[in-house]
Amino acid sequence: TADPEAYGGLCLTDAARPVLIDGQPLRLRRDPMAAPTRSSGSSSTPRDRSTPSLSTAEQSLFQQLRGWRLDLAREHKLPPYVILTDATLYDIVRLLPASLEQLARIPGIGRSKLERYGEAILEQLDRAR
Known part of the structure; x- marks a missing residue:
């Protein structure tokens, strides 16, 4: 089962035993709200300066x-990137979350940042709508 309190992690139950011990195949579906994947390589041009x-x-x-x-x-x-990175802001703009639950699914927004800034982020998005 999903455990939203553990940064989007999973909580394993006894039902996971066949997968872990017996090697039973595990099938997963893509999350329709999942944020776009980011490349692992660094870019010489920060995404905040160039968002074509x-x-x-x-x-x-x-x-x-x-x-x-x-x-x-x-x-x-604090430095601005400690609040939220430009990549996280970019994902917020692209996904336009309408709830704290949707906001929590965006990479870079864990429980702590959700508690600290979640409502304020949603207020900013509401102002722009």
């Missing part, structure tokens, strides 16, 4: 979220 796949409206929302993040970072005397 964003529409004009998405680019505007991305910049709005970056401004909100910068204000929050200054208030807490």
